Amino acid sequence: MDRDERIEMQTTTGGTQVFERAGVVRFEVEGEPTAVTLFASDDSTDLFVPFRDATSGKETYGAGRYLDVEPAGPDGVVELDFNVAYNPYCAYNPEYSCPIPPGENWLAVPIRAGERDFHAG
Secondary structure (H helix, E strand, O other): OOOOOEEEEEEOOOOEEEEEEEEEEEEEEOOEEEEEEEEEOOOOOOEEEEEEOOOEOOOEOOOOEEEEEOOOOOOOOOOOOHHHOEOOHHHOOOOOOOEOOOHHHEOOOOOOOOOOOOOOO
16 A cells, blocks of 8 residues: 555544555454554654444444554564544534544454443443
8 A cells, every 4th residue: 555645534523634544454353354443643753543333333443443453563463453543522522623544444343452432421
């Protein structure tokens, strides 16, 4: 994937934030093949994985969750640990401007790990 491929992600406050597509990770969830795009920004050395899944809006925050991922090592392997998936700040305070996961990271499978059972209050 071309590291220079930039994307403007919509945010929850109506603006946009710019990221670069840094790669794609393909994996299976309960036998179903799926994939997520990794994004890079000038603000972090980690890669960013905003995603929605089949639990979004039912068991988890409706706008999706995030993962922060270390860049690939010398072997080219990237580790995704959905156990550390978290809700964006805007889940708790609408004043925050959070990137909305792009369609390419809307997963048809459920990710039943990480921060869940969100109830606005």
